[in-house]
Amino acid sequence: MSTEAPAGPATGRAGSVLLTLAAGQFLMTLDSSVMNVAIATVAKDVGTTVTGIQAAITLYTLVMAMLMVTGGKVGSLIGRKRAFTIGCVVYGAGSLLTAVAPNLPVLIIGWSVLEGIGAALILPAIVALVAGNFPPEGRPRAYGLVMGAGAIAVAVGPLVGGVATTYFSWRWVFVGEVLVVAGILLLARRVQDAPPEVRTRFDVIGSVLAAVGLGLAVLGVLQSSEWGWVVPKPDAPSLLGVSLTVWFMIIGLLIVWAFLERESRLEEANRDPLVKPSMFTNRQMTGGLLMFFLLYLVQAGLFFTIPLFLSVSLGLTAIETGVRILPLSITLLAAAVGIPRFFPNASPRRVVRLGLLAMLAGVVVLLVAIDPAADARIVTVPLLLAGLGIGALASQLGAVTVSAVPDKLSPDVGGLQNTAMYLGAALGTALAGSIMITSLTAAFLLGVQENPAIPEQVKTQASVQLAGGVPFMSDADLQEALDQAAVPPPVADATLDANRDARVEGLQSALTVLALFAAVGLFAARRIPDHPQRSAPAAEQAGQEP
Structure with missing residues (x-):
């Protein structure tokens, strides 16, 4: 170049x-x-x-x-x-x-x-x-x-x-x-x-390995609500008595390992690898990439679960749901634009940690506040906090990763940064959805089994037919299905109550996992530099591979 x-x-x-x-x-x-x-x-x-x-x-x-x-x-x-x-x-x-x-x-x-x-x-x-x-x-x-x-x-x-x-x-x-x-x-x-x-060759094999490895690992998570995490669900595919989720994730990670081994050999032979593994020895860069991954994982999970609570659980229209999410948008923009403008010399590590704490607090407040009787107002304060945290991280992380390497490596870092972001987003949506459906199914079936108003025959049918997964349904859609099946009113009411409680438990389970990932970020934030950096870390590193 x-x-x-x-x-x-x-x-x-x-x-x-x-x-x-x-x-x-x-x-x-x-x-x-x-x-x-x-x-x-x-x-x-x-x-x-x-x-x-x-x-x-x-x-x-x-x-x-x-x-x-x-x-x-x-x-x-x-x-x-x-x-x-x-x-x-x-x-x-x-x-x-x-x-x-x-x-x-x-x-x-x-x-x-x-x-x-x-x-x-x-x-x-x-x-x-x-x-x-x-x-x-x-x-x-x-x-x-x-x-x-x-x-x-x-x-x-x-x-x-x-x-x-x-x-x-x-x-x-x-x-x-x-x-x-x-x-x-x-x-x-x-x-x-x-x-x-000037490039001598394009690493086709490496490209295929990277795509297949990441794809299999995430698809395993995505399908876990239907296949089961370890023990296969009824009628779900399995191998040697173990859910395909486990096999997809193991094989995917092995392929990613093979990809990195191949790229290391290509780099040692100066044969222009798809990714230079030596870059991952750069503590600042890997810290920024890890934080991008965690930020987008939590953000995607929130953007999947909260609209479902508002639109499906509470029955809000799409525009009412969008308006209810506005508090997150307001604080996100305020932090993303305001922090660099008014606090240009703030410590990136401190801003990231405060952002993670705000994001974690928002998720925890929502986790505690959500219940079957809750209304849309409960999301306001959690979204204000989460938006503030997301915006704070967004204001710092781009500069952290770009400034970690010389200009000639900025395209490579840009590709890794985008990979971390969207891999996090894919896993966030897949994980939140899988945990939510798995928890909802278990809670719904337990609620049906423990409800004396539901006949034993119906309990048995529900355990068999819904063991593979209960869909996330609104009260209106479930009522319509029950009416079409000519379910007696007492049984229908008991089923609606069980579904209402199970929806909340499913959402709480998903939010718990997101809170744990936000907490993990607090430990990873040590890799973020304590002082703002406007360019590559040091002059002597400008001519070296990180």
Whole structure:
């Protein structure tokens, strides 16, 4: 790669370049939050369940995580601007297909697969294009504005999804994405390509190993609510008497280990690996990546569970759900923008720790407050705290990882950063959903067994037919199903009570797991530097591999 720093772009072009790259970041992030308020509506519209939509959300972030490093290497071969443009076209095609999806398989192809592939090309290119269009002294501000666009997308996504779903259709969100992509492609003509890189080969085997390993491990977690964690559920597939969840996770992790071993050998032989394992000896960089992983895991879990509580448990409309999530959006933006502006010399480690404590406090307060008689007001204070914590972490972590390495390695770190983020998001959604359904099923069946109003025959049928998993259903949907089955009123009322209690227990179990991951972050925060760093750690490291 050329070591010559680019000259600063003219003011007009600089604004256009920033708008283009920020719009790309906004769009990629928007899809991870915009549809969470409409999960139940989308599920009904495409003829699936909440678990089906959970799978689509998880697969979207998983495809990005699987292909992010590969997408970055493709960009280094064909040019960052070309990768950005091709990614936008693929993403736009996926959005258009999603907008007209008649069923879950088509939705997954458009939303999860095509949009995920497009994002895996776009996001690594954005990092390199910032470096290619702005001089070193202008990059922190440019990076901050681009990352700020992602924070805005997280904040406004629920409200955008709520308005579209309530007054129009959730499909119009994806139509809007197609129009935004068209605008980005028009503006992209003014973006200067990043300096070219000379690469001898593309590690196809490494790319396949990384994608398959990560994919199998996360898919194991995603399917755990249907297959069982260790002991297979009735009629679920198994191997040697053990749930496929265990085998998928073990095989996936072994493949990731094989990938890292292969990359180490390639690096030692100077044969241009997909990822340089020696980078992971950089304590600051690995600390930043770990915190990104934990942040997105907890954030994705919250954005999955809280909208379900509001829309399914309480029966709120999509826009009412979006409005109730606004407190998180407000404090998230305030922290993400305000901390760098008003406290530019604050200790990153202290800000991260305070953010984790705020996020943990928000999850714990919600965990304690939620019960079958609770109303929507109980989410306000927890969301204010969680948003403050998420925004605080978002204000620091980008600079922590980018400043940990020399400029020439910033594209590689950008790919690893995006992988950590979206792997965390995929696991957060998959884990929260799996724990929630598993706990809900156990609580519902226990409630049915212990209720004297329910006949023994019905208890036996429920234990057999629902052992594989109880869907997360609203009272209205369950009442409709009971009416269609001509269930006597006393039995129906007892079933509704059991479902109401089980929903709460399922949500509490998911929130407990998210709280534990937030607490783990407090121990990991020691790797975050105590003093702000504006560039690579030290001059003597600038010429060394981290």
